[in-house]
Amino acid sequence: MRISAIVIRIIKQFLRDKRSFALLFIAPLLVLTLIWLVLDGNEYEPAVAYDTLPPFIEEIFHSQFSGEIEEMSETEANAKFQDGELDAFITFENMELSIILEGSNPTANGAVLKNVQDILKSLNKEGMGEPNISYYYGSEDINIFDQVGSVLVAFLVFFFVFILGGISFLRERTQGTLEKLLSTPIRRWEIVTGYLLGFGLFTVIQSVIILVYSVYVLDIWMAGDFWQLLIVTLLLAITALTLATFLSAFANNEFQMMQFIPLVILPQVFFSGLFPLDTLDRWIQIISKFMPLTYGADAMKEIMIKGNNIWDIWIDLFVIFGFAIVFFVLNILALKKHRRL
């Protein structure tokens, strides 16, 4: 009897929590759809440039290479590498092909190499050796972990700050201390700022630990400056924190806070550069522009793999910071629900 009473009580509670109920069914579908969307993209068509190819090879490339291919000088190619518009540059010297791969995108590297090897098979009769492969960013030592690692670091920081900050701000409400605080002359922005700074301190420590661990222990590919990377990480953490505290206004308990993970966090992972977006539908690319992690992951990649400086990626940082400010203001407005002043 007692057991069935408990079972019935739980069923009732669950049915009355419409959001948890809906999430149980809708969230798995959402995540499945996301994975499908990402993995079902069209085959990647690399953009390749060449110089000094003998006419017969040039002809074969033009007829057989699937992707963009055009002739340009090495200087032009370098500029395009830096703009991220070129995946490989192919030259021919001493009866050997040299391929410079862009290096930061594993899918593009693979697509170029597969394409070139297919073409070489038909050329092999004419006694040519294996192509020389070199990398514009990184080297052949750069592996999948190095390439996704930068995105992963950004994600981990974002994820854990989100959970930590969101739930503690929520607890402030559920344990009644937010109401008590609002019965004092404290201003709403003071509460939000206090949270931001208090947790900001922990995010500094967290960011340092994650970065030190990935760069020095896991020996992840790191071409840039550690301190600049730390600044990017911190900016991203602050954005996660402001987003979390803002969203916690719309959760009634810890469980509902967790429900934001598949809705808000996971989509950002899929669209933040772990998988190439170039092949996906335009609407997905547009959605990704509204996600802070897109800019965070890009900034991390630029510093860690390409060795760029923060002033080279100021647009990313500016956008991330902009997100933080927007969430911060929204958070203050959301507290109006509890006290108008």
Place this chain on the structure above:
Amino acid sequence: MAIIHVKNVSHSFGKEKVLDNVNLLIQEGEIFGLLGPSGAGKTTLVKLIVGILEATQGEIVISGKAVPSLELLTDIGYMAQADALYSELSAKENLQFFAQIYRLKKQMQRERIDNVLKVVGLSDHANKTINQFSGGMKRRLSLSIALLHQPKLLILDEPTVGIDPVLRQSIWSELRKLKEDGMTIIVTTHVMDEAEKCDRLAMLRDGRIIACDTPERLKEKLRVSSLEDVFLAYGGGNL
């Protein structure tokens, strides 16, 4: 002199009407009781007076200022029905936190914290974390936090729930003392013997005020001996 003026206040949560056209005048320096069964709207009414809820209709004026007002909040000490304490912190740390929120001076902070801990009889437990506190101790600490900044208006929502009779007596004698120093005190309760101790009393039932006077006159008017009978006579039903 009336310090609080509640004018035609109604409040609804969604479709549910919790307060229906409440009018009250609360005098400066009195202990004013709000008596009623649970669900009568006591908590909603005190939250409206504090300003952490806003009435759907009507207005509340305290000392000539409309609620909500940050300025007024400086002079209000509020103790909620649920203990709003940080369970990882010690009693003293909780008090320190709120003392800082009220921007008390360092020296003042120490004095006030010692003082309020003594009032609620928690001086010996100042450094214990709230996790180790009993329900009654938490209630007392919540009360001490409400007293911390020496408010002119003290609003207590069921302050003595879970507190033993001896301590309840001492808390009420402390409230008397505070009143004598000029503090206005609003207390919600569903306990009759506590209602007897109030200077004036409003009886609340289903969001309406069914009677409001001193305990003695309420009884006199109806020629009954207990407040319980008064409540029943006005159609309040059982508490």
